[in-house]
Amino acid sequence: MSGMTDWLGSVRFDENGLIPAIAQDAVDGTILMVAWMNAEALRETAETGRAVYWSRSRKRLWRKGEESGHRQLLREIRLDCDSDVILLKVEQEGGIACHTGRRSCFFQRLDTDGTPRWVNVEPVLKDPEHIYK
Amino acid sequence: MSGMTDWLGSVRFDENGLIPAIAQDAVDGTILMVAWMNAEALRETAETGRAVYWSRSRKRLWRKGEESGHRQLLREIRLDCDSDVILLKVEQEGGIACHTGRRSCFFQRLDTDGTPRWVNVEPVLKDPEHIYK
Numbered sequence: 001m002s003g004m005t006d007w008l009g010s011v012r013f014d015e016n017g018l019i020p021a022i023a024q025d026a027v028d029g030t031i032l033m034v035a036w037m038n039a040e041a042l043r044e045t046a047e048t049g050r051a052v053y054w055s056r057s058r059k060r061l062w063r064k065g066e067e068s069g070h071r072q073l074l075r076e077i078r079l080d081c082d083s084d085v086i087l088l089k090v091e092q093e094g095g096i097a098c099h100t101g102r103r104s105c106f107f108q109r110l111d112t113d114g115t116p117r118w119v120n121v122e123p124v125l126k127d128p129e130h131i132y133k
Numbered sequence: 134m135s136g137m138t139d140w141l142g143s144v145r146f147d148e149n150g151l152i153p154a155i156a157q158d159a160v161d162g163t164i165l166m167v168a169w170m171n172a173e174a175l176r177e178t179a180e181t182g183r184a185v186y187w188s189r190s191r192k193r194l195w196r197k198g199e200e201s202g203h204r205q206l207l208r209e210i211r212l213d214c215d216s217d218v219i220l221l222k223v224e225q226e227g228g229i230a231c232h233t234g235r236r237s238c239f240f241q242r243l244d245t246d247g248t249p250r251w252v253n254v255e256p257v258l259k260d261p262e263h264i265y266k
Contacts, residue, residue, distance in 0.1 A: 082238070110179060
C-alpha cells in the first residue's frame with residue numbers, strides 16, 4: 001500500500017462509505033459549507049489541493065467549482081478525535097461557497113426576539129443564475 | 134403549535150431524527166467539535182442557551198458539560214441552505230471542548246511533506262482523567 005492509502009485507512013467512513021466534511025475559510029474562520037466525501041474524493045482533494053466532494057444526489061464526484069468556477073484551494077486537512085469528520089481549511093475562489101450566491105451556506109440565523117424564527121442574515125453576492133452558466 | 138415548535142419544523146432531521154451540529158468558538162472562529170442533535174436537543178439548546186446534543190452511543194440527551202463542567206454558552210444558532218446542518222456559535226467554558234483534553238476535536242492535521250500522515254497539532258490542556266471525575 002502506498003502512503004496515500006495508509007493515511008486514508010485511519011479515516012472512519014460511515015456505512016455508505018462517506019464522511020462529512022466542513023469547509024472553513026482558512027483566513028477568517030468563516031464556516032462556508034458542509035458536504036460529503038468518499039475515500040476517492042478525499043484522496044483526490046489531498047493530491048490535487050482542490051476540494052473534491054461526493055454528490056449524494058448526483059452520485060458522482062463533485063469537483064467544487066467545476067460548474068461555478070468557485071473552486072476551493074486547500075490549505076489544510078484536519079480530522080477529528082473520532083476520525084469521522086473532516087475539516088478543510090480553504091481559500092474560496094470568488095468568495096462564494098453557497099449555490100444561493102452567498103458566501104456561506106449558513107445564512108439562516110435563529111432570531112429569538114419574540115417568536116423564534118429563521119432569518120436570512122447573509123447577502124446574496126451574485127445571482128445564482130449567473131453562477132451556473 | 135407554539136413558535137418554538139414552528140421554527141423546528143423547518144429543520145430537516147435525517148431518517149434517524151438527527152441533524153449534525155458544528156460548535157464553533159463565537160470569538161475566534163475555531164471549530165471545536167461536531168455532534169448530533171435531535172429535535173428535543175435543539176429545542177432545549179435554544180430555550181436554555183446551553184448546547185445540548187444527542188448522544189448516539191448512550192442514546193440519551195447529552196447536556197454538554199454535565200460531567201466535565203465544560204459547558205457551551207450559546208451565542209447564535211445557524212442553519213445551512215439545505216436546512217440539514219446546524220451551526221452553534223458558542224463560548225466554551227474552560228476552553229476545552231474535546232474529551233481528550235484539547236481545545237478542539239480537530240487536532241489531527243494531514244502532514245503532506247513526504248509520506249502523508251496524520252499528526253497531532255493541538256496540545257492537551259488538561260489530563261482527561263481530571264476532566265471527568
